[in-house]
Amino acid sequence: MRWQLRRRTRPVQRNNKIFVSGQWLRQAAILVLLAFAPAIGEAIYFRDKISWQSPIPPSELVTVDQARAWGENAIWVDARPDEEFARDHVPGAVSLNEDRWNDLLQQFLPNWSPDKKVVVYCSAESCNAAREVAKRLRDEAQLKDGEGKNCVFVLQGGWEEWLKKNR
Amino acid sequence: MAKSFVWWIVDVIVGGVFIYAGVIKVLDPIQFGIDIDNYKILPWFISVRLAFYLPWLEIFCGVALIFRFLYRGGLSILAALTSVFIIATIAAKVRGLDITCGCFGHASKNWSFSTHLVLDLAILVALVALSFRVASGNRPQTAV
Numbered sequence: 283m284r285w286q287l288r289r290r291t292r293p294v295q296r297n298n299k300i301f302v303s304g305q306w307l308r309q310a311a312i313l314v315l316l317a318f319a320p321a322i323g324e325a326i327y328f329r330d331k332i333s334w335q336s337p338i339p340p341s342e343l344v345t346v347d348q349a350r351a352w353g354e355n356a357i358w359v360d361a362r363p364d365e366e367f368a369r370d371h372v373p374g375a376v377s378l379n380e381d382r383w384n385d386l387l388q389q390f391l392p393n394w395s396p397d398k399k400v401v402v403y404c405s406a407e408s409c410n411a412a413r414e415v416a417k418r419l420r421d422e423a424q425l426k427d428g429e430g431k432n433c434v435f436v437l438q439g440g441w442e443e444w445l446k447k448n449r
Numbered sequence: 450m451a452k453s454f455v456w457w458i459v460d461v462i463v464g465g466v467f468i469y470a471g472v473i474k475v476l477d478p479i480q481f482g483i484d485i486d487n488y489k490i491l492p493w494f495i496s497v498r499l500a501f502y503l504p505w506l507e508i509f510c511g512v513a514l515i516f517r518f519l520y521r522g523g524l525s526i527l528a529a530l531t532s533v534f535i536i537a538t539i540a541a542k543v544r545g546l547d548i549t550c551g552c553f554g555h556a557s558k559n560w561s562f563s564t565h566l567v568l569d570l571a572i573l574v575a576l577v578a579l580s581f582r583v584a585s586g587n588r589p590q591t592a593v
Contacts, residue, residue, distance in 0.1 A: 309522025317506040325501045332479055337486050337493045410487050
């Protein structure tokens with residue numbers, strides 16, 4: 283009798299455990315799948331407004347050679363912290379970093395005019411400062427050229443790339 | 450009864466936090482993609498795809514918590530997401546990255562590392578407590 287009871291109860295307990303853990307996983311899987319639908323819809327809506335291969339759209343990037351070719355029509359902006367700017371920087375570059383944004387922006391704006399392109403750089407390809415500063419120059423300072431087009435560019439490879447090409 | 454109501458309030462608060470965080474990111478997926486990219490853990494082509502997906506997952510899980518529909522699934526996903534986020538934030542700090550987590554859009558832009566960490570840990574503790582409550586049998590009625 284005791285043996286029979288064991289035989290009856292054990293499989294039931296085991297099945298319950300499987301059911302309980304399976305329920306967590308099954309519900310999680312349903313939610314994971316459900317979230318795909320609006321995400322795909324939104325991605326389709328944004329497909330032309332976002333760069334899928336690089337965080338900075340190619341149209342907002344500039345190489346060292348292209349930027350140098352702009353000569354006097356380009357203003358070089360150093361987005362690195364003050365101490366790195368003080369150590370060394372692109373000749374003629376002005377410092378404009380997010381640590382002292384308001385002060386430095388006031389110093390920068392009188393140097394800029396719509397016929398000038400702005401080349402923003404930070405330490406290397408992987409840094410974010412140039413991207414952030416470029417974005418703020420476009421969004422907050424509303425920098426655009428005479429035709430209303432973008433005039434703020436991020437230097438590809440940043441300061442490291444400039445050093446490679448110039449030293 | 451009163452206890453059950455208190456737990457439901459916890460569900461609503463935690464769920465509401467994730468819905469709010471998700472909606473803010475849904476409105477600006479590009480910025481969220483940049484925020485993920487700032488952690489320097491994933492390549493951009495993955496970060497940008499996650500930027501479209503994760504906010505909706507947060508919203509769905511938040512709704513699941515509030516309405517107690519797919520409740521266990523919502524709890525497990527949110528606990529996993531929060532844990533991953535806490536680890537990524539600490540890793541970024543250790544690597545000396547100056548990151549903006551972007552969890553709550555511009556509202557959290559100037560939050561310090563410790564503020565982020567305390568908030569995330571509080572959310573994780575709440576999620577773990579809710580999970581234990583369900584696992585121990587004091588489960589709310591769920592539809593699935």
